[in-house]
Amino acid sequence: MVDGQTRAIRHDWLNSVCADIKALRARGTETVIVSSGAIAxxxxxxGLLDGRPTLAEKQALAAIGQIGLYRAWQExxxxxxxxxxxFLLxxxxxxxxxRHLNARSALEATLAMGAVPVINENDALSVTEQRFGDNDRLGARVAQMASASTLVLFSDIEGLFTADPRTHEDAAHIPVVARLDERIMDMGGAPPPGFSTGGMHTKLLAARIATRAGTEMIIADGRAPHPLQRLEDGERCTRFLPDIHAGTAxxxxxxxxxxPEGSLTLDEGALAAIREGASLLPIGVRSVGGHFKRGDVVALLNHHGKAIGRGVAEYSSKDAQILMGHRLEEMDSLLGYHGRNALMDHNSIILDS
Structure with missing residues (x-):
């Protein structure tokens, strides 16, 4: 969207994208835009093209640039x-x-009115420790929020390759990824330097989020005009197939x-039980890591320390440390009050495939 040399908006390209969106809308396909470029x-x-801005300067630049970015889309x-x-998230x-449910309701209402949501991260208020840092993962979270059927990430490359095609002549293009295993994830690299963050590594992280939510994801070269129409016409890209067992919202x-806010390390018995669909009981927890509250998402680790899933904690980390290793009938006396019957309910646990 922003020219790499002049740092100006590519208005002809932008108009072509909007023409593609109109064509999709005419066929009944709703579209949500996630756009970057405010800081650039x-x-x-x-006149601040040189040097590396501080966090406060980035926040100020985001506040300044967001006005022009949105105006360009609006026009x-x-x-x-x-x-x-x-929408600034x-x-x-x-x-x-x-807050996720509130944002989802607002997004659904906006689409129902016939408007086109234009979403960006609220960089003017975000801090380094609490930000997406790239629009790839933001786009994936928005796609999950909107229950989108397809997420398209436009880049300067025609999808995923076995190696960086700019430095490896023998790099092979991968048209379809059916499963995001460690071999595929290792094909991502570090984010490149420059005005924007991201890179193939963050796109693969986005693919993991999107496909787990049941959304197909596409990585394509979006630099030419009418990129959405070009995809429909068969432009080369990489498609990441969705998980058909994505589960409930x-x-x-x-x-x-x-x-995740913290972690619970499980013994083999607990791991086997939750794989069979059981809730997580305290007797199967070997250790508690980090600090979390009830309702936070917590990572589940095997005894080697490898993440095997995640779930919503029914107890804080402080209470979980008291309860771990104990039987169900001991919970009330240990805590001094009657709480939930498990550290995690089976409906709030997901396991990695």
Whole structure:
């Protein structure tokens, strides 16, 4: 969207994208846009193209550039008879269950009115420790929130290759990924330097979030005009097939949480039980890691320390440390009150495939 040399908006390209969106809408396909470029636009506007801005400067630049970014989308969509609606999200809007549900309701209402949501991270208020940092994972979380059938990530590359095609002549293109195993994840690299964050590594993380939510994801080269129409016409890309067993909306939300708040290490008996669909009982927990509250998403580890799943904690980390290793009938006396009958309910546990 932003020219790599001039740092200006590519208006012709933007208008072509909006024409594609109008064509999709005419066929009954709703579209949500996740757009970046606010900081890059502001750096050009303020004459700050050189140097590395501080966190406070990035926040200020985001506040300045977001106005122009949204205006560009508003004008381009308006030329095709479409109404834009601006959403600025922080991780709290997707990672906190109640805020996630509120944001989802607002998104659904906006689509029902016929408007096109234009979403970006609220970089003016986000801090380093609590931000998406890239629009790939933000897009995946939005796709999960919207129960989207397809997420398209436009980049400067035609999808996933066995190696970086810019440095490896023998790199082979991968048209379809049926399962995101460790071999596929290892094909991602570190984010490249420059005005935007991201890279193939974050796109693969986004693919994991999206496909776990039952959403197909596509990585394609979006630099040419009419990128959506080009995809429909057979443009080369990589398709990541969705998990057909994505589960309930609650489980899809759990699967997409970016960073679990803590961890529970399980013994073999507990692991076998939850694989059979049982709730997690304290007797099967060997150790508690981190600090978390009831309702937080917590990682589940095997005895080697490898993550094997995650779930919503029914007790805080402090109470879980008291309860671990004990039987169900001992819980009330240990805590001094009557609580839940498990550390995690089976309906709030998901396991890695």
């Amino acid at each position: 636009l502001a750096r050009r506007q303020m 381009a969509l308006g030329q095709h008879g479409l109404v834009a609606a601006q 922080t991780p709290g809007d997707t990672e906190n269950r109640r 609650r489980k899809r939300w759990i699967a997409g949480v970016l960073s």
